[in-house]
Amino acid sequence: xxxxxxxxxxxxxxxxxxxxxxxxxxxxxxxxxxxxxxxxxxxxxxxxxxxxxxxxxxxxxxxxxxxxxxxxxxxxxxxxxxxxxxxxxxxxxxxxxxxxxxxxxxxxxxxxxxxxxxxxxxxxxxxxxxxxxxxxxxxxxxxxxxxxxxxxxxxxxxxxxxxxxxxxxxxxxxxxxxxxxxxxxxxxxxxxxxxxxxxxxxxxxxxxxxxxxxxxxxxxxxxxxxxxxxxxxxxxxxxxxxxxxxxxxxxxxxxxxxxxxxxxxxxxxxxxxxxxxxxxxxxxxxxxxxxxxxxxxxxxxxxxxxxxxxxxxxxxxxxxxxxxxxxxxxxxxxxxxxxxxxxxxxxxxxxxxxxxxxxxxxxxxxxxxxxxxxxxxxxxxx
Numbered sequence: 381x382x383x384x385x386x387x388x389x390x391x392x393x394x395x396x397x398x399x400x401x402x403x404x405x406x407x408x409x410x411x412x413x414x415x416x417x418x419x420x421x422x423x424x425x426x427x428x429x430x431x432x433x434x435x436x437x438x439x440x441x442x443x444x445x446x447x448x449x450x451x452x453x454x455x456x457x458x459x460x461x462x463x464x465x466x467x468x469x470x471x472x473x474x475x476x477x478x479x480x481x482x483x484x485x486x487x488x489x490x491x492x493x494x495x496x497x498x499x500x501x502x503x504x505x506x507x508x509x510x511x512x513x514x515x516x517x518x519x520x521x522x523x524x525x526x527x528x529x530x531x532x533x534x535x536x537x538x539x540x541x542x543x544x545x546x547x548x549x550x551x552x553x554x555x556x557x558x559x560x561x562x563x564x565x566x567x568x569x570x571x572x573x574x575x576x577x578x579x580x581x582x583x584x585x586x587x588x589x590x591x592x593x594x595x596x597x598x599x600x601x602x603x604x605x606x607x608x609x610x611x612x613x614x615x616x617x618x619x620x621x622x623x624x625x626x627x628x629x630x631x632x633x634x635x636x637x638x639x640x641x642x643x644x645x646x647x648x649x650x651x652x653x654x655x656x657x658x659x660x661x662x663x664x665x666x667x668x669x670x671x672x673x674x675x676x677x678x679x680x681x682x683x684x685x686x687x688x689x690x691x692x693x694x695x696x697x698x699x700x701x702x703x704x705x706x707x708x709x710x711x712x713x714x715x716x717x718x719x720x721x722x723x724x725x726x727x728x729x730x731x732x733x734x735x736x737x738x739x740x741x742x743x744x745x746x747x748x749x750x751x752x753x754x755x756x757x758x759x760x761x762x
Contacts, residue, residue, distance in 0.1 A: 404742045405572050452481070529691070534632045534649050539701050541657070544687035545637050546645055554661055557679040557710040557726070564590060564726065575748065580728070587737040588728040591748050595723055597756055599715040603676055605755045606713075613751055617660060617682055617707035618729055619743055620652045621736065625750060627651075645683070658682050658704040673715040681708035706730040711751075725751070 529544040555562065569579045580588035595602070606613055611633065630651050637645035642664045650656040661683045667675040684705050692703060707729035714722040727744050731737040 402570065404738045405570070405745065408742055408745055448484075452484075529687070532634060532636065532647065534634075536630075536632075536651060538632065538649055538651060538655055541701070542691045543636055543647075543659070544685060544691060546683065546685060548639070550683075550685060551639055551643065551645075551661065554683055555681060555708075556663060557681055557708050558663065558665055558677045558712070572745065573749065585730055585732065586728065587731050587740050588726075589741055589744060590724065590726040592722070592724050593752075594716060595721050595752075595756055596719055597721050598719055599674055599676070599713060599721050602713055602721050602755050609754055613754060614662075615680060615709040615711070615725075615727060615747060616648065616650070616743075617658060617680060617709060617727075618656060618704040618740075619650060620654070620656050621739060623650065623652065623743070625746060653700075655701045656704065657701055658707070659684065659688070669714070675712060675714040677710060677712040679708070679710040682706055704730075 529542055531540050532543050533540045563580070564578075567579050568576065570577050575591045575593045578590040578592070580586075612628070614633070616631070627650075632649040632651075634647050634649075635644050636647055636659065639645065644662045645659065646662050647657065647659045659682065660680045663679045665677045665679075667677075669675055682705060707727075709727040710725070712724045714724075716722050725748050729740055731740055
């Protein structure tokens with residue numbers, strides 16, 4: 381008998397609070413200013429060092445040119461003396477000089493070609509390493525076609541868990557953040573680096589923020605970059621309190637079910653003192669709007685079922701794993717014209733208290749800034 385996805389009622393409201401997002405933004409801006417100042421100092425030192433290295437190389441180059449000319453004059457004198465001793469004609473002497481010069485040119489060309497070959501081999505090794513790293517990051521579990529569950533394993537000795545696949549009925553009953561009827565953040569609270577920020581009405585143990593921005597870029601270019609960097613740009617619905625972006629590469633992602641071309645059931649495992657883990661439904665969609673404009677979107681929402689809940693409660697799961705069962709995010713890119721894209725990013729998640737809510741929102745701000753730097757790198761450098 382197929383079980384229908386169970387949606388638990390929200391916990392009773394015990395305390396209402398409003399997240400002080402301005403203080404979070406202020407702290408983030410201060411940290412960002414410190415990083416930029418340090419970056420500028422490093423860049424000044426780097427440029428001075430490069431200028432000094434260039435000057436040294438130019439001096440060495442001039443010295444080598446003088447040495448080569450001196451050697452050529454010596455060779456020419458030796459050839460001239462030799463031609464006189466051995467009765468060589470002026471034509472033979474000229475031809476011998478040409479051979480010597482040509483040989484030297486070929487020697488220099490050979491050195492340059494060897495250097496190019498070495499650079500090419502180094503580049504191939506880098507590509508091979510990157511390809512291997514990408515394969516390691518994207519080792520997905522095979523898609524099971526039966527209704528029985530299976531064990532899901534993670535690298536780095538992270539605890540495994542038993543997964544019960546979702547039925548088509550359960551998937552269909554799961555809310556989609558891309559649905560126009562889905563609740564959105566209404567209250568405008570400010571602007572940060574060109575992003576308009578909206579916050580939902582305060583709720584107990586919940587944080588909900590939306591970011592919007594118009595960017596000068598074509599939709600095709602933005603989508604191409606987003607597709608190529610999908611692993612790096614996929615939102616994290618929850619992170620530990622001591623987590624930072626430097627630990628992004630330690631996150632394990634697996635596809636558990638492929639429902640169709642636009643719908644997948646996936647899992648995130650975030651390593652730490654406690655393994656933070658959640659199963660989510662990832663959806664993509666495309667729309668044709670009035671005037672031929674296009675819109676593309678991605679949504680993620682944490683899903684659970686009675687079968688998986690029972691598996692976790694049965695004692696099979698280790699104690700050092702924390703399961704998150706609430707949270708969602710969406711990102712849409714809408715074509716305003718040929719060179720402008722309207723971006724919307726929205727995220728909601730449960731939190732323990734006001735301090736935790738501020739931390740989550742700070743992490744979401746960091747994510748959207750990093751997202752913009754990856755998708756629109758030339759714009760963030762202006």
